[in-house]
Amino acid sequence: MTSSRETSVVSRSGEQTRTFRPWRVVLWLIVLILILVLAFYAIGGWYFSGEIYSGALQVHAPEAGDFDITLDRGEAEALVLRGDDNAVNLLDDGRFGLMWESGESLVDGILSSDSAGGQSTVYRTRVPDKPIPAPGSPVRLDSYIWSGDPQTALGIPFSAITYQVEGGKAEAWYMEGSSDTWMIFVHGKGAPKNEALRLVPLAVDRGYHAMVIDYRNDPGAPPDPSGTYQYGVTEWKDVASATRHARSSGGRNVIIAGYSMGGSNVLSFLLESPLRTQTVAVILDSPVLNFGSTIDHAADQTYLPLTSVPVPQSLTSVAKWIAGWRYGIDWNDTDYVTRSRDLQTPMLVIQGTGDETVPSEPANELARLRPDIVTLSTPSGVGHVLAWNANPDDYETLVTTFLDNLGV
Numbered sequence: 001m002t003s004s005r006e007t008s009v010v011s012r013s014g015e016q017t018r019t020f021r022p023w024r025v026v027l028w029l030i031v032l033i034l035i036l037v038l039a040f041y042a043i044g045g046w047y048f049s050g051e052i053y054s055g056a057l058q059v060h061a062p063e064a065g066d067f068d069i070t071l072d073r074g075e076a077e078a079l080v081l082r083g084d085d086n087a088v089n090l091l092d093d094g095r096f097g098l099m100w101e102s103g104e105s106l107v108d109g110i111l112s113s114d115s116a117g118g119q120s121t122v123y124r125t126r127v128p129d130k131p132i133p134a135p136g137s138p139v140r141l142d143s144y145i146w147s148g149d150p151q152t153a154l155g156i157p158f159s160a161i162t163y164q165v166e167g168g169k170a171e172a173w174y175m176e177g178s179s180d181t182w183m184i185f186v187h188g189k190g191a192p193k194n195e196a197l198r199l200v201p202l203a204v205d206r207g208y209h210a211m212v213i214d215y216r217n218d219p220g221a222p223p224d225p226s227g228t229y230q231y232g233v234t235e236w237k238d239v240a241s242a243t244r245h246a247r248s249s250g251g252r253n254v255i256i257a258g259y260s261m262g263g264s265n266v267l268s269f270l271l272e273s274p275l276r277t278q279t280v281a282v283i284l285d286s287p288v289l290n291f292g293s294t295i296d297h298a299a300d301q302t303y304l305p306l307t308s309v310p311v312p313q314s315l316t317s318v319a320k321w322i323a324g325w326r327y328g329i330d331w332n333d334t335d336y337v338t339r340s341r342d343l344q345t346p347m348l349v350i351q352g353t354g355d356e357t358v359p360s361e362p363a364n365e366l367a368r369l370r371p372d373i374v375t376l377s378t379p380s381g382v383g384h385v386l387a388w389n390a391n392p393d394d395y396e397t398l399v400t401t402f403l404d405n406l407g408v
Contacts, residue, residue, distance in 0.1 A: 041318045044304075048311065048319035049326055050293055051302075057228040057327055059217045062192040064147070067100065067138035074132045078105055078123045081139070087117050089141035094389035097142035100133040120136045124175075139242055143389055144194050150175060150212075153197055155198055156204055163213070163245040167222030170214045172242070175200070177209035181249035181280075181408055184242050185212040188260030188385065189229055195259055198388045200282075202396055206403070209251060213242045215265070228327060231261055231291045231334045232268030239269040243278065253280045253408055259385050263287020263345065267336040270345050280408050282347040283399060286385045288354055289362035291334035295320060297359040337362045340370050348375045348394075348402040352382025 011060055029326055068092055069083040083098040085091045091113065100107040110124035115121075133139065135167050146153030149160075150173055159176075162169040173193060183203040185196035194211045215238035216224045224234050232382075243254050258266035263284040270276045284323070299316040303309060332338070351363035360378065367376035377398055379387050388395040 004248060007387060011034075017293070036063065040316060042110065044315050045318035045322045047132040047305075048299070048315065049323035052319060052323040053228070055298065057323075057329075058290075058297065059227065059229060060190050061219050064099075067139050067140050067219075068140065068154055069139050069140050070100075071100075071133055071135060071137050071148070072121070073135045074126065077126055078111055079126050079132060081122045081141075083122075084114060085120050087120075087141075089143055090120060090122055092141075092143075092383055092386055092389070094125045094386065095145065095392060096389060097145040097147065098130075098132070098139055098141045099142050100137050102144075103131060103133065105130040105132055107141070111271070143386055144192070144197065145389075146194055146197050147174050148194065149173060150197065150200060152235065153194065153391050154201060155202065158400045159211035160348060163242055165222060165241045167216070169242070170221040170241075171216065172214060173210075173212040175204055175210040177204070177206040177207050177259040179209075180250060180252040181206075181208045181255065182246035182249075182253070183208040183210050183255040184239070184241060184246065185210070185258065186215070186258040186262035186265050188244075188262050189210075191259065191262075195385070196257065197391070199257060199396075199399070201400060203255075208255065209246070209249070211242060211246060213238070215239070215242075218257070220309060226324065226328060229261065231288055232266075232335050233330075235261075235265040236268035236272050239265050240273040240275050243269070243273070243275045247275070247278060252278075255403070255408060257283040257285070259285045263289070264291065264334060264336065267343070270343055271336070271339055276345060277340055279345050281406050282345050282404060283402070284347060284349045285387060286351060286358050287363070288334075288358055289336050289366055291329075292320060292331040292337075292359070293335075293362050294361050296359075301356065337366050337369065340366055343370060343373060346373050346375070346402075346406055348399065350376070350377045350379070350387045352379050352384070352387055357374065398403070 053182055059270040064086055067229055068087045069081050072080040072082050089096055093107050093110045095152055108276040109121040111125055113120055125186045129216050135404055150156040150158040159174045161172050161174045162173055187195045196212045214221050216222055217236055224230055246254055256266050266282055297314055299311045302311045304311060324372055349363050367374045382390045
């Protein structure tokens with residue numbers, strides 16, 4: 001008699017030829033599933049670790065962007081723009097630079113918009129007395145507003161200088177001030193110096209010496225030994241070098257403004273450099289406060305290849321672990337929220353709630369942990385480093401009030 005767990009097959013001659021055991025099938029199914037799961041995480045983790053490299057770590061030169069929008073026509077009070085819903089800044093409200101092949105201008109906030117079939121027609125406020133290209137011209141909207149330098153863009157005299165950094169020299173724009181306070185601007189990952197031009201006039205009007213810096217991995221500056229962006233782990237040394245330059249040039253107080261990854265560089269400087277004691281205020285716009293959370297945020301908006309299935313958090317964790325091994329990332333080093341207990345400098349953190357690049361949770365947590373030094377502004381619906389564009393007057397009032405309250 002066979003047990004209830006197996007079945008014997010008997011030939012016509014009465015000889016038992018084989019025994020069917022169901023538990024063996026179950027075991028092989030379990031083994032097969034384990035192999036498939038391991039393959040999914042191994043192959044998927046390796047693939048997405050490469051995506052982390054190409055999307056966040058790989059060094060690249062600043063790019064102006066494509067002319068991905070069409071100026072349909074100009075009306076008395078509006079410009080009519082058409083483009084794919086994914087066209088850069090097309091659906092972002094506020095003031096932007098209007099760039100075309102042979103010129104540039106300004107355009108203001110959205111009056112109305114219509115979308116159908118993935119295409120949008122947007123009516124934006126026309127800035128009086130500003131030129132526009134011919135109807136039908138390809139254009140782009142630039143959040144940095146101006147493509148030139150302080151003189152060509154704003155009529156502010158400046159000097160192109162170099163300052164000593166680890167491994168060589170880096171370039172900077174310098175605008176002379178009338179006080180003993182310097183304001184240093186630190187652009188974001190792969191961004192040009194003109195990212196800071198939106199706030200430079202405020203610094204100049206307040207009598208500060210202004211210094212807009214390049215740093216390691218920028219064109220013309222020394223590369224980082226790692227060959228990658230380090231989100232402050234090494235870049236802080238260049239912020240320290242710029243601060244040292246300001247101090248040696250007569251600066252008594254230093255204010256630092258950092259954008260996106262530039263915010264990581266500034267925070268790491270405040271944790272690592274003895275020169276942090278000379279820094280009286282920090283302004284951080286859409287800062288990467290926790291690089292690991294920023295990767296998680298990007299993964300939440302990513303789908304598995306050839307599917308509409310979001311990347312599971314477990315796969316993201318594996319990809320981050322593999323990326324740490326492949327590219328030498330210590331994720332704890334770039335978690336400036338957890339390390340914030342050692343910060344001492346008053347800081348204004350501006351983090352839009354519509355930011356698809358940097359999550360808002362780290363900024364909220366930083367403000368919760370350090371209410372003694374952090375002033376947090378969370379403009380509703382505003383995207384990555386777009387708070388000035390959304391409302392220049394409110395942005396500059398916010399910064400002015402913060403600095404006035406500190407007496408600098």
